[in-house]
Amino acid sequence: MEFILISGRTMHQGETLHSxxxxxxxxxxxxxxxxxxxxxxxxxxxxxxxxxISEAGEVEVYVKPCEGLDRGIVFIPMGPWANAVVPVxxxxxxxxxxxxxxxxxxxxxxxxxxxxxxxxxYAYD
Amino acid sequence: xxxxxxxxCPFCGCLCDDIIVHVENNEIKEVENACKFGAHRFLTVKxxxxxxxxxxEGQDFREVSYDEAISRAVEILTKxxxxxxxxxxxxxxxxxxxxxxxxxxxxxxIDNTASVCHGPSALAVQEVGYPSVTLGEVxxxxxxxxxWACNPMHAxxxxxxxxxxxxxxxxxxxxxxxxxxxxxxxxxxETAEMADLFLKVKPGYDFEVLNALRTIxxxxxxxxxxxxxxxxxxxxELAERMKNCKFGILFFGVGxxxxxxxxxxxxEAIKLVRDLNRYTKFSIxxxxxxxxxxxxxxxxxxxxxxxxxxxxxxxxxxxxxxxxDANSLxxxxxxxxxxxxxxxxxxxxxxxxxxxxxxxxLIVIDPFESLTxxxxxxxxxxxxxxxxxxxxxxxxxxxxxxxxxxxEAKDLLSDLEIMxxxxxxxKRKLGYKAELMVER
Numbered sequence: 037m038e039f040i041l042i043s044g045r046t047m048h049q050g051e052t053l054h055s056x057x058x059x060x061x062x063x064x065x066x067x068x069x070x071x072x073x074x075x076x077x078x079x080x081x082x083x084x085x086x087x088x089i090s091e092a093g094e095v096e097v098y099v100k101p102c103e104g105l106d107r108g109i110v111f112i113p114m115g116p117w118a119n120a121v122v123p124v125x126x127x128x129x130x131x132x133x134x135x136x137x138x139x140x141x142x143x144x145x146x147x148x149x150x151x152x153x154x155x156x157x158y159a160y161d
Numbered sequence: 162x163x164x165x166x167x168x169x170c171p172f173c174g175c176l177c178d179d180i181i182v183h184v185e186n187n188e189i190k191e192v193e194n195a196c197k198f199g200a201h202r203f204l205t206v207k208x209x210x211x212x213x214x215x216x217x218e219g220q221d222f223r224e225v226s227y228d229e230a231i232s233r234a235v236e237i238l239t240k241x242x243x244x245x246x247x248x249x250x251x252x253x254x255x256x257x258x259x260x261x262x263x264x265x266x267x268x269x270x271i272d273n274t275a276s277v278c279h280g281p282s283a284l285a286v287q288e289v290g291y292p293s294v295t296l297g298e299v300x301x302x303x304x305x306x307x308x309w310a311c312n313p314m315h316a317x318x319x320x321x322x323x324x325x326x327x328x329x330x331x332x333x334x335x336x337x338x339x340x341x342x343x344x345x346x347x348x349x350x351e352t353a354e355m356a357d358l359f360l361k362v363k364p365g366y367d368f369e370v371l372n373a374l375r376t377i378x379x380x381x382x383x384x385x386x387x388x389x390x391x392x393x394x395x396x397x398e399l400a401e402r403m404k405n406c407k408f409g410i411l412f413f414g415v416g417x418x419x420x421x422x423x424x425x426x427x428x429e430a431i432k433l434v435r436d437l438n439r440y441t442k443f444s445i446x447x448x449x450x451x452x453x454x455x456x457x458x459x460x461x462x463x464x465x466x467x468x469x470x471x472x473x474x475x476x477x478x479x480x481x482x483x484x485x486d487a488n489s490l491x492x493x494x495x496x497x498x499x500x501x502x503x504x505x506x507x508x509x510x511x512x513x514x515x516x517x518x519x520x521x522x523l524i525v526i527d528p529f530e531s532l533t534x535x536x537x538x539x540x541x542x543x544x545x546x547x548x549x550x551x552x553x554x555x556x557x558x559x560x561x562x563x564x565x566x567x568x569e570a571k572d573l574l575s576d577l578e579i580m581x582x583x584x585x586x587x588k589r590k591l592g593y594k595a596e597l598m599v600e601r
Binding site for chain 2: 042051053054057092093103104109114116119122124125130133135151152155156161
């Protein structure tokens with residue numbers, strides 16, 4: 037299914053900001069909030085793992101229902117999981133496009149990585 | 162138990178200066194008045210700390226002395242043709258001053274986290290100006306408060322209670338009862354739940370909605386029945402409210418700077434506020450994130466003429482976001498060493514930038530373990546500014562406040578001491594004669 041992805045600050049993300057190698061940080065940020073009807077259409081329930089795919093890459097995160105989101109829009113807290121699908125380029129402003137990213141989301145049998153595991157992969161790519 | 166009053170919170174751009182900290186045997190035992198972020202910052206200050214300077218050896222780190230880590234940092238920086246100095250938003254203005262001197266001396270590029278938060282706002286302000294106020298004026302006067310593309314309930318938890326919505330002000334003495342809250346966002350956030358009027362905009366359509374409001378204000382009507390997912394009647398209602406308030410304030414967040422349109426969205430919001438001043442008093446303010454992101458933009462502006470993304474490779478300041486900012490430099494593979502201080506770009510930059518960060522020689526100065534320290538070649542631990550070291554910082558409305566030291570961290574150097582030692586080392590390496598070196 038196609039979605040527009042928004043990333044941003046959450047209270048829980050801010051609280052775990054200085055313990056980024058912990059499971060707490062992963063629980064706070066490796067989540068994809070989605071309208072419950074979209075979750076039903078995708079065949080997933082809270083806590084299931086989904087793969088978020090954009091032109092820039094793909095990442096596995098846990099899915100979580102959110103009534104405040106319209107259908108077709110998903111939210112991932114700012115952090116390395118959301119940034120794994122942020123496209124290259126800044127439209128000549130210096131600012132990457134952290135919000136409004138076109139993504140495809142599918143149910144996944146994969147594993148959600150911890151923040152340091154995700155980032156260390158880039159070092160040895 | 163010593164009690165320290167009027168402590169300034171070193172977390173977000175609200176820079177709350179009414180925190181009370183209770184200390185016993187150099188441990189912070191209790192914190193009063195702070196939000197969840199602030200209290201957490203003070204109470205867990207000793208957790209997840211880097212204890213010793215470290216140098217990478219293969220996939221592991223070797224603990225070293227401060228002297229050894231600093232000389233390795235000096236070696237990396239002086240060997241590089243185009244180093245990048247990045248971060249700065251969670252440290253003091255005194256550190257910024259030394260870092261800018263270092264950037265100029267090295268012929269480096271210097272940038273702060275504004276380039277991934279309100280950099281586009283700076284571009285818009287340079288184009289159309291910035292009719293802004295202090296938060297004190299908002300508290301005393303505002304009867305119409307608009308939060309556009311921001312969620313203070315999650316990002317600036319005391320903003321509404323200290324400065325904008327709930328406090329009793331001189332001309333808004335009933336607090337919330339004297340004020341009308343409008344929230345504009347692409348999703349119904351907790352902040353939006355509190356709004357008297359909520360406008361849900363389609364993602365990427367803020368410019369159109371701002372432009373429609375200007376058209377209604379200036380021409381009385383728009384031909385469309387709906388703009389960016391918002392009905393014409395709702396836009397007209399908001400335009401009327403804005404025209405008829407006594408003192409309006411538009412707070413905007415990174416929902417405008419990070420989505421389609423970027424600096425154009427901000428310029429349009431500023432133009433709307435400019436137009437409104439034909440009818441009433443109206444102001445605008447960026448919801449700045451890190452506690453001293455504003456401070457870096459202030460210091461760099463008065464030292465180089467530009468607020469962020471300044472390139473000294475030509476021997477004079479050159480500013481061209483899209484070329485001289487951290488992400489463009491990394492994604493274009495246009496840097497050969499990076500020094501990161503008081504920031505975690507490995508967590509907050511797009512993957513393509515982090516991949517490059519992982520491959521170039523990387524020096525990180527930070528009190529805490531972060532994802533960037535995991536990728537570093539040299540890690541230098543520091544004191545937490547605002548808790549273990551003093552310094553100056555600027556609130557989101559550009560009001561400077563003094564950060565306090567509330568506990569000791571005797572085994573660690575401060576960001577300022579580390580940066581001064583690096584600067585001194587670079588000067589020696591570049592052949593500056595000791596007698597000509599001015600004591601800072």
